[in-house]
Amino acid sequence: MTASPIVEIRQLSKTYPGAGRPAVDGVDLAIAHGRIFGLLGPNGAGKTTLLSMLCGLLPPSSGSLRIRGQDVRHQDAAIKRRLGLAPQDLALYPYLTARENLAYFGGMLGLHGAALRRRLDYCLDTAGLNDVADRRVETFSGGLKRRLNLVIALLHEPELLILDEPTVGIDPQSRRFIHENLKRLNAEGMSIIYTSHYMEEVEQLCDEVAIIDHGRIIAQGSVDELLAAPREATIELRTSVPPPPAAQAALRALAHVHTAEFDGKFVVLTSAAPQTVAPAAMRLLHENGVETTSLSFGAMHLEQVFLALTGTRLRN
Ligand SMILES: Nc1ncnc2c1ncn2[C@@H]1O[C@H](COP(=O)(O)OP(=O)(O)OP(=O)(O)O)[C@@H](O)[C@H]1O
Numbered sequence: 001m002t003a004s005p006i007v008e009i010r011q012l013s014k015t016y017p018g019a020g021r022p023a024v025d026g027v028d029l030a031i032a033h034g035r036i037f038g039l040l041g042p043n044g045a046g047k048t049t050l051l052s053m054l055c056g057l058l059p060p061s062s063g064s065l066r067i068r069g070q071d072v073r074h075q076d077a078a079i080k081r082r083l084g085l086a087p088q089d090l091a092l093y094p095y096l097t098a099r100e101n102l103a104y105f106g107g108m109l110g111l112h113g114a115a116l117r118r119r120l121d122y123c124l125d126t127a128g129l130n131d132v133a134d135r136r137v138e139t140f141s142g143g144l145k146r147r148l149n150l151v152i153a154l155l156h157e158p159e160l161l162i163l164d165e166p167t168v169g170i171d172p173q174s175r176r177f178i179h180e181n182l183k184r185l186n187a188e189g190m191s192i193i194y195t196s197h198y199m200e201e202v203e204q205l206c207d208e209v210a211i212i213d214h215g216r217i218i219a220q221g222s223v224d225e226l227l228a229a230p231r232e233a234t235i236e237l238r239t240s241v242p243p244p245p246a247a248q249a250a251l252r253a254l255a256h257v258h259t260a261e262f263d264g265k266f267v268v269l270t271s272a273a274p275q276t277v278a279p280a281a282m283r284l285l286h287e288n289g290v291e292t293t294s295l296s297f298g299a300m301h302l303e304q305v306f307l308a309l310t311g312t313r314l315r316n
Pocket residue numbers: 016017019023041042043044045046047048049050088
């Protein structure tokens with residue numbers, strides 16, 4: 001795995017005609033070759049706009065975009081062939097079968113004969129669609145459609161696979177299936193850009209993450225770096241009875257406690273000083289007639305990092 005950038009973005013901005021504010025606003029990003037790079041952000045953050053510019057589908061208002069050192073605006077067909085985009089809005093023909101869809105898009109890419117048949121077999125296999133290959137796409141579940149949409153981007157064996165919310169609205173099984181395939185493709189050398197609203201999947205799948213909000217990158221780094229940044233931990237307590245309101249208020253007001261959440265006999269505190277807070281919280285609960293039956297410390301999750309950075313929860 002080399003660390004040379006496959007994508008370099010400098011001061012990239014896009015303002016749609018008539019829009020009051022930019023959809024992408026001064027973005028700088030370098031994405032190393034061979035990684036699974038996660039782009040995480042809520043609705044309207046600018047993810048699709050950014051990817052559309054990267055694929056040469058939308059002209060930037062300003063800034064530069066390079067793929068393997070070559071300016072995207074002057075890109076020739078050879079560079080375009082290195083990219084595979086699975087768009088957020090499904091690009092499928094509902095009245096055609098899965099195999100016919102693949103054959104159609106393969107033909108557009110100049111594949112034919114034995115080469116096309118080889119890629120069709122590969123894609124149907126990778127998507128786990130062999131059993132339904134000759135069924136019309138209109139009869140497919142959301143998960144099957146997503147899988148087909150994804151492998152169409154693999155037809156021409158791209159070097160960089162760009163996925164715009166590939167798991168939106170699908171069942172957990174299909175999601176797991178897609179993730180396992182992406183890990184395998186990445187292990188075989190493919191670079192991947194993956195956008196999502198879902199914290200857990202970015203946390204599990206990606207080597208590096210950029211968090212985008214209102215068109216700006218608000219944090220970037222390895223998942224470990226981002227999780228370490230706030231230097232907070234969670235303190236999770238199980239209690240003998242649900243803490244009464246007075247105990248809850250006292251816990252919230254306890255020194256070094258940042259946030260406190262309550263769910264029945266389950267209490268989650270966040271703090272930069274968990275070693276100090278845990279015994280104080282247990283003592284305070286005891287004084288309120290509540291015993292602690294178990295105590296554990298946990299790391300912050302990306303969801304909490306996002307909340308700390310933006311003040312909003314990720315919307316699905
Ligand atoms: N074709 C367009 N014309 C005008 N404004 C647009 C257009 N496409 C997107 N926008 C606006 O640009 C901003 C960024 O949208 P974009 O679709 O890039 O966000 P996103 O992060 O992909 O959101 P989502 O998670 O909902 O897909 C939004 O405010 C959106 O309303």
